[in-house]
Amino acid sequence: MAKKPIGPVRRDFAPWDDPQARPYIEFRNVTKTFGDFIAVDDLSLKIYEREFFALLGGSGCGKTTMMRMLAGFETPNAGEIFLDGQNLAGVPPYKRPVNMMFQSYALFPHMSVEANVAFGLKQEGMPKAEIGERVEEMLKLVKLQDFARRKPHQLSGGQRQRVALARSLAKKPKVLLLDEPLGALDRKLREETQFELTDLQYELGMTFLIVTHDQEEAMTMADRIAVMDKGRIVQIATPAEIYELPNSRFVADFIGDINLMECKLTAREGDVSSLHAPVFGCDIKISQAVDANIGDTVWFAIRPEKVRISFEEPESRVNALKGEVWDIAYLGDVSIYHTHIANEETVRATVANRSRVVERPMSWDDEVWLSWDADAGVVLTR
Known part of the structure; x- marks a missing residue:
């Protein structure tokens, strides 16, 4: 039986x-x-x-080095890299069926x-x-056919990004490598371009590999x-599994707010586990079978948008905390409440601002x- 996907899926793939x-x-x-540094x-x-x-991580985690090894710009000290069944050892960059699009566009x-897009094709002797x-096809693909005669300085940042994309696709590589491709764009244009790239990749049926430190970028496109x-x-x-079911505190903390x-694991009954968080002074019941022994230290992770915040005391003290609003971030679409619990520990709750008028704002x-x-959070053992 096929595994049921978590969250929305873009395609049956x-x-x-x-x-x-x-x-x-x-x-x-x-x-x-x-040297002595293991990249x-x-x-x-x-x-x-x-x-x-998507390869996602902070600076120095090795993601760009992996892409450069695939492109042939770096050579592994050990191990092998294969593309479509071919061992790439000894194959120079210009003979590899990959193309790279850089953040600087170059x-x-x-x-x-049109001359920029045609450059690589001329070098190949087409x-x-x-x-x-081919140039006409590529410019039409990225919706720049009316800008063919312009120079790069006559284009916006988003248009230059699309020229670089068209040039990267013109040679029809088997794999397109994208190295932080949207970093130079402003936020709104970057969001629009993320969806354009996703639609383009699906339309072309190509393999895309993107390196990014931007978790939102990776979550949107990959x-x-x-x-x-x-x-x-x-x-x-x-993306949904990474967000909803992180396998460690590192991943949970790296992706989004958490x-x-x-806690201490206090009981297990089938698919239900009970925890006690001594610092927060609360008992937690979660719909998850935890792979740990009674008394072991575990960590309960819950996203702020899954936490309810109210003036009313809930019926049960399980999965509930009393606190004091310490700080508020109003972001327009949502408000983020930083609430101090016992020992000045902080729990964050995100509330959607569904209306302009609230009878009694917190x-x-x-x-x-x-x-x-009980199914809102996840228990992590490492």
């Missing part, structure tokens, strides 16, 4: 769940060092054809848009007529995300109750 599926890109026990540490990874895959300022057809730390992959999963409470120093459902 999950070759990683098929044991018979052959990976399109594969890293096998790859290690890369720079990538005995890493193995499988990416499938037509997948939009457009030629003295060339027109016939002039075919170059014209079919799967590999969260990296210190040269290793900590978790690989779909409340983490150190304010600083108000005493409130926080509560949540």
Whole structure:
């Protein structure tokens, strides 16, 4: 029986769940060092054809090094890298069926848009007529056919980004590598471009590999995300699984906002576990079978948007905390309440601002109750 997906899925596409599926890109026990620094540490990874895959992590985690090894700009100290069944060892960058799009775009300022897109095709010796057809096809694809004669300085940042994308796609590589491609765009344009890239990748049926430190970017565009730390992959999963079911405190804390409470496991009955959080002074019941022994230290993780905040005391003291509003962040669409509990521990709750007028808005120093459902959080053992 196929695994039921968590959260929304963009398409009926999950070759990683098929044991018979052959990976399109594969890293096998790859290690890369720079002097004494281990950038990538005995890493193995499988990416499938037509997948939009994201490598996500902070600076120095090894994600860009992985992309550069796939492109041929760096050589592994150990391990093997395969693309479509071919071992890439010894294959120079210009002979690899991949293309890379950089954050800087690297457009030629003295060339027109169409000349920039055509540059790589001319270098390959493609016939002039075919170059014209391919350039026209690519500019139409990125909706820049009316800007063909312009120079890069006559374009907006978003348009230059699309020129760089068209040039990267013109040679029709098997894999497109995207190195922080949207970092130079403003927030609104970046959000629009994320959806454009997703739609384009699906339309072309190509394999995209993006490197980013922006979790929202990875969550929006990728079919799967590999969260990296210190040269290793900590978790690989779909965006919804990464967010809803992190496998460690590192992943839970790295992706989005999270409340983490150190607890003791007090009871287990089937798929229900009971915890006690001594610092917060509360008992927690969760619909999850926890792989730990009674008395072990575990951590309860819950997202702020899953925490209810109210003046009214809940019927049960289980999954409930009393606190005092310490700080409020009004973001327009939502308000984030920072509530101090015992020992000045803080629990965050996010409330959607569904109307302009509220009879009694919560304010600083108000005493409130926080509560949540038994299936709202997750228990982490590491």
